[in-house]
Amino acid sequence: MKGLFTAIFLLIFWNAQGLEVTGTISGTIYDASGKPMPYATVLIKKLNIGISSDDNGVYSIDKVPFGEHTVLVNFIGYNTVTKTIKLNNKNFETKVNFVLEEKTESLNEINVIGKTEETEKETQGFAVNVIKTKEASLRNIQTNELLNTTVGVKIRQNGGLGSEVSYSLNGLSGNSVRIFIDGIPISIYGSSFNLNSIPPSMIKNIEVYKGVVPGHLADDALGGAINIVLHKSAQSNFNASASYGSFNTFQTSVNGLYRYEESGFTVKASAFHNYSDNDYKVSGRSVVVTGLGGVQTPVTARRFNDAYRSTGGMAQIGFTDVKWADQFLIGLTGSDDYKEVQHGAFMTIIPYKGRFLESEALLSTLTYQKRDFLIDGLDVNVNGTYGKRNRIVNDTVAAAYSWNGQRAIDFRGNEYNYSWGSQQEGGPTLTKIDRNVASIRTGLSYAINKHHKFLVNHVYSGVDREDSDALRSVLENTFKGTRDLNKNIYSLTYELSALDDRLKASLFGKYYQQETISIDPTIEKGVDGKSKIVDETVSSNKKHDGYGFALSYALNSKITLLTSAEKAVRLPSETEVFGDDGDNVIANSSINPEQSRNYNVGFRLGTFAIRKHNFVVSTNLFARNIKDRIGLPIETSLNVDDELILYVNQGSATSKGIDAQLNYSYNKNFGLNFNVSRFDLKVINRGIEIDVPNTPFFTMNGSLRYSFKDLIQKNSRLNLFYTMYFTDDFSYITSQGTNTVGNDYFNVPQQLAQDFGLSYAFPKNRVVASFDIKNIFDKPVYDNLSVQKPGRAFYLKLNYSINKF
Secondary structure, eight states: OHHHHHHHHHHHHHHOOOOOOEEEEEEEEEETTSOBOTTOEEEETTTTEEEEOOTTSEEEEEEEESEEEEEEEEOTTBOOEEEEEEEOTTSSEEEOOEEEOBOOSOOSBOOOOSOOHHHHHHTSSSOEEEEEOHHHHTTTOOHHHHHHTSTTEEEEESSSTTSOEEEEETTBOGGGEEEEETTEEGGGGOTTSSTTTSOGGGEEEEEEEESOOOTTSOSOOSSEEEEEEEOOOOSOEEEEEEEEEGGGEEEEEEEEEEEOTTTOEEEEEEEEEEEEOOOOEEOSTTOEEEOGGGOEEEOOEEOOSOOEEEEEEEEEEEEEEETTEEEEEEEEEEEEEEEEOOSSSSOOSSOOSSOEEEEEEEEEEEEEEESSOSSTTEEEEEEEEEEEEEEEEEEOOOBOBOTTSSBOBOTTSOBOBOTTSSSSTTOOEEEEEEEEEEEEEEEEEEESSSSEEEEEEEEEEEEEEEEEETTSOHHHHHSOEEEEEEEEEEEEEEEEEETTTTEEEEEEEEEEEEEEEEEEEEEEEOTTSOEEEEEEEEEEEEEEEEEEEEEEEESSSSEEEEEEEEEEEEOOOHHHHHOBGGGTEEOOTTOOOEEEEEEEEEEEEEEEEETTEEEEEEEEEEEEEEEEEEESOTTTTTOTTOOOEEOEEEEEEEEEEEEEEEEEEETTTEEEEEEEEEEEEEEEETTEEEEOSSOOOEEEEEEEEEEEESSSSTTOEEEEEEEEEEEOOEESSOOOOTTOSOGGGGEEOOEEEEEEEEEEEOGGGSEEEEEEEESTTOOOOBOGGGOBOOOSEEEEEEEEEESOO
């Protein structure tokens, strides 16, 4: 390690240069018919700077030194075009459009020069995948489904649309994986604004960092991070979609932007609405009807208390692409949802009916971004959020029900009520959790020149929480308990690009600080026999540091070696510390932060382009050494009759494994993606090393795509899609030993789910219709704690868009 740092800082010395005066070259790339060309390669020849055009054929290259430059543009199957462009202080930003003509001859080999934005990120040393959402936005696919096809990623979902979701990256899951929207932790928005409800049409791409997280995403993401990058284009546009399908599922979204060219004044808005009855069929050992004499009869039943509805949107006004700001936007984000609860943490023989959750949030937002702020090379990025969100848990029905949806009967055949007066044990409740939330993310980056860059980032997030219950006495509600959590994370990063951009390095350090305070007023009798109010206060102030690096070296234009490492820290979440009645979680104020040493090493081969064939192969070996892993108690984790869960420090754990991925395409019509992930995750419990329960260790995903051009109508396109998800069997409780019986009872069997879809894009691509079949063969599919997920389902979607007014 010492030698590595010495080598890097020697390279810093060799490559140090003075500041340069720079400008911008931008424009749009078209084909001969005038249609914009996405993903064309743009290269400044002398500087060897290359990017690709965006979805609308637009490109922009910043920080180009003043002078005369030769710009080269190419695309597979088209003739290369070059132009000479002069850039000086009188011509600070030059707009140049290109028109590409299709090749008539066939070539043996085509060499693509430059890198796409996705390839650039994937070759910086981090174990990262960048997911494009353009095709998914036209189909009836949720953002979570898109993530579930990504190598090393496993989505753990307790049921259908709107059910609780956790994300597993290389075996580390739950709150070890942080979700961001444009770098802001998604947790600040509350449960009503999540990846289940954000349509892919609002998303530009998704960045998935596994194990080692870059400093600019300053958060306690011990297992990795998923960063949702929303569309930021300042070009006026509009998109609307609506879909309907099985289980009375309806989803719609609309988003648009309008910019006044002269002033830069911009109006941006988006909205979504989702609804599903989630009344899919379930079966298995817990799905029974109890009859006379206590006889239990297995049945296939429909879920009857699992409906979900979510509505939300955001509106922003401000200025874009003006002299004093690239973006200055203020706005409001609002959302609310309603979720019926069919059962507790497990599917039990007595389901719920009448228990439901309601959530809402209203937040104000501020965004400010400026490249070359005051001086060349200094970039500023500020994102702030402040507002309120709350959650209500409603559980006041005492009647017991069976899986057939009818009243449950006792041993003698009489309908009965729960003695405690509610579906969940503990008594009836109308719990309300009010939260004032605030978050501000500030980032400064300074590029000394094209070789050296420094970044400073800070994220503050705070939650001021107050719990109450309308069914408590007036006296109890007068003295409400309060919960406060404040978190600060700082990071400092140095980035190096050397040896003609073949070597790239990122060194970073992080500092974590979190303060929690829990106050519960109670009434006690003093020595004089009189009652008095006493505050029970539990507080903590935890401080930790971390550090890491990412390094990549390009042996040539097609082969890149990647490695990264980090000492990472994950602070306990609000739910793990304070509990949450809505998610059946008990508070644990003594829980400690989770720590891990994460290591990745891998390579990326490609893109190789031979005739009309293109393919990329990548792999990553990883190891995670975890201290104080946070999870469910090993011994009692998985009492299937328990309705409540508690998060604890399980102990030390290790995770080791491998990811591999192949991407192949032919003639822009056929595409194939296949990936596999295999790992071990073990924890030391009472001195014995055991497999962590409720964790799938082996997964495979594959997808195929084929396109037909000019079908029925000229300039139309029909796309066919096929996706398969394989999950090996795993146990959701700790193995009791090889000589014991009954282990199969807790085994989640091998699963293979397959989806099929098609989409038809009408001429001009303004209207796209799609049809999807999920779980074609209606196979039983399970996830967390063996909770069953939906079977075969059908969906139809219409999408309308205008990319340019």
